Amino acid sequence: MNALAPNPVPNRSATLDQVLAADTCAGCGGCALLAPRAVRMAMTPPGYLRPVQQAALSPRQERAIRQVCPGRRLALAAGGREEHVLWGPHVALRSGHATDPALRHNGSSGGVLSGLLVHLLQSGAVDVVVQTAASVAEPTGTRGVRSTHRDEVFAAAGSRYAPSAPLLELGRALESGRRIAFVGKPCDVATLRQMARLDPRIDQQVVITLSFFCAGIPSAAGAREVLGKMGVDPSQLAAFRYRGDGWPGFATATLRDGSTARMSYRDSWGGILSRHVQKRCKLCPDGIGSFADLVCADAWHTDAEGYPSFEEGEGTSLVIARTEIGARCLQEAEARGAVRTQPFDIRELEPMQPGQVRKRRFLLARLMAMRALLRWAPRYDGFFLARNARQAGWRQNLRQFSGMLIRELGLKS
Template sequence: MTGISSPTLQRVLQGELCSGCGLCAGVAPASISMATVAPGYSRPVQSAPLNQQQEQAVAQSCPGAKIAPWGGAPHQDIFWGPWQQVLTGYAVDPEVRFGGSSGGAISALLIHALESGLVDDVLHIAPSAEYPTRNRLQWSRTRDEVIRYAGSRYAASSPLSEIGEALESDQRTAFVGKPCDVSALRQLALVDPRVDRRFPIKLSFFCGGLPSHDGADRIVRAMGLEPDKLVSFRYRGQGWPGMAKAETLDGQTAEISYADSWGAHLSKEVQFRCKICPDAVGGVADIACADAWYGDEDGYPSFDEQEGRSLIVSRTAAGEALLASAAGAGSICYEPLDVREIDLMQPAQARRKRLVVARTASCRVLGHPVPQMHNLDVAKAARTAKISEQLRNFLGMLRRIVQKRK
C-alpha cells in the first residue's frame, strides 16, 4: 500500500502542519519513513497502514495535530509559559560557555547530568557529515561530544525518528529538542509509560521557527561559497551570538553575522507550522533556555558579540532538581530575573504568540486545519494585540492560504 492512509497524517500534511519531528516514523518504522521535500523540510512518507496502537500514538502525540497543554507549575505567563524559576546565567566552564549559542546553559546541564550519573547519554542533533548545513541524530555520552555538537542548528531535524527503538532500551537519556519535539514526547508519555523512564530529562529552547535547507544554501552562497563543496558549517556559537561559519573541501573559509544569517536569509524560510505555533518557548520542557539578549538604546535586542548569557526557565520539579544539582557542582551559575524582563529579551516571541488567534482565524475561515491548542493562553495573549495588528495578520494569512491554493 502506498500513499498516506493515516487520517492524522493526512490532515497534518494537507494542512502544512507537520513540524518534521519524526515521531510518526519512530512509532511506526515499518510503515513510515522521513524524507526531505522541497524547499528542504523533513516530512513523513507512509508506505503501509498503521495498526490501531500506532494510529493512537500518532493521533495523541503529533504536534501538527495537537500541542501539549501547559500546566503544573506554581506560576504561568501568557507568553513565557509555566515556570518555577526565571533566571539568567551561564556555564562556569569557559569552553562550554564559548561553544554554546548563548551562555552554554543547556550544554552545562547536559554535561552535569552525564558526569553525575543522572543519565547515561544525551539525544540531540548534530551536523551531517555529508551535508554540513543539515542535521542528523546524535547520542552523546561524554563532555567532549556535548561540546563538539553544541550550538543552534537552524535546519530540519527529526529527533524522534528512532523513538520506538530507543524505548526498547533501559538506558536513561536526556532529550534536547525543539518545543514541538518535547510536546510530542510529553504526549507520547500519556500512552506509553516507557517514555518518562527512558527520558527523565527533557530540555528545550525558545524557537524562532524552522527554516528550510534552501535558506541555509542561500547563506553559503552569500558567503561566496557553494553548498556542495562544504566540509563544515556552523550556524552559531563559539561566541555570543556567534558567526555563521563555513569551510570547503579546498580550504576556503567564510563567515557572516548572526543578524545577517538569520535576519536576511533563514527567517524568510520558516515553515508554515511555525507561523501559527502557540508554544515556541518550550512550555512543557523541564527547562527551556534562550538568548538573554541585552537591549540597545531603543529597547530592541542587540546582537553585538559579547560574553554569552542564557535565559533559563525551569518548569518542573525535575528541572528544578537538575538546576540545583548543576549549581551545587559548580557547573552553572545564575541569578533571578523578573519574568517581564523576557518581554525585552524576546519581543519576537511575544509578538508571534499574541497573533496566533488572528492567524488561525484565517485558517478556520478557509477550512484550513489547525492543531488543537487547549490551555496554552492563546486567547489571553491575543487580547494584548492591537486590532490593527490582528487585522493585518488575519488578512495576510488569508492571502497566503488563498495564493497557495491557486
C-alpha cells in the same frame, strides 16, 4: 506539499493526510517512531522533513499518531505551577553561563544547556544524552546523536537552523534501557510528553527533558541561500556552523581547503533563514518550550530603544525551570560548579524576545483566518490565545488575519 501523494499505499493514514494537506506538519518524526515499518521521514522540497507512508497503519498506530501529532493538537496543563500568560508555566527563572569557558564560547548563548548536559552525564544522573549535531554527510544538515561524555556534548553545541527529528534517535536509546536526557525543539518535547501516555518506557527512562526558545525551522533551501550569499560552492563545504563560537557568533562555512567564509547572525538569520521557516512554525503556540523540564534561551542585551542588540560579547543564557525536576537539576549543577546563575525578573523577558511575543499574540488571528476559509487548522488548548491576542490590539490582529488570508489564497508566498 503532500509527501504522501505519490505513494500508492492502501489504507492511507487519514491523520497524516490531513496534516500534510494542511501543511501543519512540524517534521518532528513522532509518527515514524510510533510506526517505524509504515512511516519514514524524508526530505521533501524545498527541504523540510516530512513523513512518507510506505505501508498500511494498524488501527492502533493510527490512533496513537492522532493523539500525539503536534500538527493536529497541543494541550498544555499548568498542573499547579505558576503560569505566565506569555511565558508559560515556571518554577524558577535564572540567567547565567557555563563555568567551562570552552562550553560558554562554543554554545549559542552562555553554554548553560551544554553545561547542564555535561553535569547530568558526569554526576551519573543519566547514562546518555539524546540531542542533535551537524550532519557528517551534509554539513548544513542536522542528525540525531547519542552523547555519553563531555567532548560529544561540546561537539554538538550550537544552534542548528535546519530540519531535525531527534525523536527517531530517542527510539533507539529507549531500546537500550538506559537513563536518558532528551534535548529537542519545543515541538519535539511536546510530542514526547504526549507519547509518554502511550509508552511507559518514556517516563521510566527519560529522566529529564530540555529545550530552547525556537523561532522556527527553515528549509534546507535557506541554508543553500546563505551559502550562495557567502559565495561558497556547496560541493567544497567541509563544515558549517549556523552560530556559536561567540555570542551570537557568525554563520561560518569551512571549506575543504581550510578557508572560511562567514556572515553575521543578523544577516544570516534575520535576512535569509527566517524567511524560509515552515508554515507550522508560523502557527506555533509554543516556541518557548512549555512542555520541557528546563528551557534555555538567549538573554540578549537590549539597546537604547529596548530591542535586542546582536553585538558580539560573552554569552549569557536565560534558564527557565518549568518543573521541579528542572529546578532540582539546575540547583545541583550550580552546586557542583557546572553553571553560574543569578535570579532573573520575568518582566525583563519581553524586550529580549520580541519575536516570541509577536508570535504568541498574533497566533489567534492567523488561526481564525484559516478557519474563515474553511481550512483545517490545529487546535491548541492552555496557551491563553485570546488573552494574548487582546494584548496585540485590533489593528495588529486585523493585519495578521488579512495577511494569513492572502497567503492561504496563494496571493503571496
